[in-house]
Amino acid sequence: MSKTILEMRGITKTFPGVKALQDVNLDVVEGEIHAIVGENGAGKSTLMKVLSGVYPHGSYEGEVVFEGNECHFKGIHDSEKVGIVIIHQELALVPLLSIAENIFLGNERARNGVIDWAEVRNGARKLLETVGLDEDPDTFVTHLGTGKQQLVEIAKALSKKVKLLILDEPTASLAEKDSNALLDLLVSFKKQGIASILISHKLNEVSKVADRITVLRDGKTIETMNRAEISEDRIITSMVGRPIEDRYPARTPQVGETLFEVKNWVVHHPIHTERQVIKGVNLNVRKGEVVGIAGLMGSGRTELAMSLFGRTYGHAISGDVFMNRKPVDTSTVRKAVDAGIAYVTEDRKTYGLNLIDHIKHNVSIANLLGVSRGGVIDDLKELKVANDYRARTNIRSSSVYQLTGNLSGGNQQKVVLSKWLFADPQLLILDEPTRGIDVGAKYEIYTIINKLAGEGRGILVISSEMPELLGICDRIYVMNEGRIVGELAGDEASQEKIMRAIVRGEGKTA
């Protein structure tokens, strides 16, 4: 069983001015789940790009040996040919093609260029069965949720006779239930001799399923742990180079009077307009309070937040919003911002940043009036603001003129936060504020949240990671199927109680 199928020896990859990887070693044995962990910018993705041929042979030093043969991949095609398939964080599916078409994309079941549809459907059906996805192969991918799309990606990999499956943050955008199903699937692949490399920031998952864990830090291999040695604390110590005593910074809450209140909030689906997505939500946030919203994927948390923030989601919205006990109009983003509300999106690349512009311009964009007079921007003032927030949120970059597209996830998140901090909101809605970012950056984000609450602002945090909510919130609302189904004080909340509220809520809506 313990035949080594992959060996990467002495991999060094240099970009102009930076050594991204330095003498990295990695070996994977047949049928194991090998996790790679490390902070953002530690070199995980670079290493995988070397392995899959995105960086062609010759652009790096060291050697890649797969099944005993030294590999000279010129591109991703070459690595797929020998059975190495990588599934990226950003899924590479074509939304307006069917599941079956996506599975065989680039690998069509065809004779002389004519597609054999019967074989395509049957093949797809078989693969879907293997990954446990109960959908018609003719369904368009766009109609599937992220969790199911991920399964389609894996089915696609299986269709290519995969021997080594690489998953880059596969569960970053999945709710706990879907994540578990996915991880179980990886475990079941072991029996078929398929090895997996799992890149993840979710240490609890990694320590649950991984046979071995390799830790990267600053482009170097720090250590490879065996199953018996794995513990979350040890991983963290190894990742950050120092032990983190507490993953959540301490805070003494100073909760004031009610700042923000929502009453009878009802939102309908933008396309299926008769369907209620948010069914009469009531909630409030007090000054200096960190309030969490827990719930599964699809429970309506993001929809609630976006409908409150300038009605950027939904249709036929009704209900009342109060700030400082006065009714406010949040019907456009501008009005919501003027009322003192900010919304930090869960998807910073699509909704949060202008990736082709630099930090300075991204920080000022939500509050241009703050750096201009009579419509003319004061360049020096803007520069000062950007530098100021760069320091305050500890954005690691060469300067404020670095493009946000070139920053790591954690630093991008800090830019989005800076943007909204500069708009000086009273209520900050943070949607999955630490998704896909590493332990060190998470700690920094929590510290910022605490500081903001300390300044008397209200914070509303949406998160799929329950430990995170339990770690930072004074109060937690539990949402399910568009309703608030529970409200727990921070000190009495537990994962179990949250889950119980969700399950109870499910019974109620049926």
Next chain:
Amino acid sequence: MSSETVNSAAPGARSSVRAVIQSNLRDYGLVVALLAIMVFFQFTTNGTLFKPVNLTNLVLQNSYIIIMALGMLLVIVGGHIDLSVGSVSGFIGAVAAILMVEYGFNPLVAGVLCIMLGGLIGASQGFWIAYLKIPSFIVTLAGMLVFKGLSLAILGGRSVGPFPPEFQMLSAGFIPDVFGPIAIPQGGAAPITLHTTTLVIGIAIVVAMIYFSLTSRAARERHGYEAEPFALFAVKTAVIGALILFFTYTLASYRGIPNVMVVMSILIALFVFITKMTTLGRRIYALGGNAKAAQLSGIKTERLTFYIFVIMGALSALAGLIFAARLNTATPKAGQGFELDVIAAVFIGGASMAGGVGQVAGAVIGAFIMGVMNNGMSIMGVNIDWQQVIKGLVLLGAVVFDVYNKNKA
């Protein structure tokens, strides 16, 4: 941290000249390309290109393209395209001719009405694009056909002209020489008379440019921010200053600055100002860079898109007036194919098809590159068919250079 910065200060200063050049390779490359093309044609046309009369012609021939390129830059940076600008400018030329020639409108009144009509046309197209989310390519393709057809219809297939002399002055006139000409004796040959006002304006522009770049540089340094290396700054300023002086001297030795150039220069300055220094400009870049993020940052993206097309419409109208005044007649064929030159100019100037990237200066230089090639090849006697081929290849080459450059970075 601090010791590191102190230590690296000396070698950093030297390498940063290279760094600045590298990071601005595209901008410098564009200017160098324009100069190289000019020098090339100066030789191949036996010195005709830089002759005062030809340089004046070059400005007159390209003014309407440049004016439309300014609006097109906003459209393309905003993530859209406008294929209708040629037809709209032709249509407005036709309307102007009907108003002035057939109904005897005062040229100023007619001009203002025409520009307002242009804005209205832009609004009518922008409405579909901004609020109903119809792709701009389709809306303006429709507009292109509609206004081409309408100008044929209102002209009834004929050419209408000539325009009143005051209106012709827009394209044929030159600024008055308030100081009176001066003559420079040339030994035995005929003396060169110079348009003094033009010279004075040229010198004033150079002085103002040096003053403003020095003060803004000083302000940056006073606040402790890095400015570009002084050597580079000095060379850049000197080259630009010398070019302006040479250019105005050449114009002065013919008939001075054409009226159209005044209009064009003011518009260029205005658009540089808008794109670089105003919240309006910043919002347009944000819109093109990531429309969803812009909207979620509180930018009214729909209204912004709408206004971009209104501006484009008004500028197309102005360009149409200038072109009509230049031909001194409105013909049904006026404006045809202008959209391609305008769009090409903006892309040669470094704008990105995907939006969010592009500079006014780039678009203007891009337009001049096309203009100099048109002019130079015509003087050389290159056939119109081959001119098209060469222009097409230059457009492709410029964009390939751009993409290659970006991937390398």
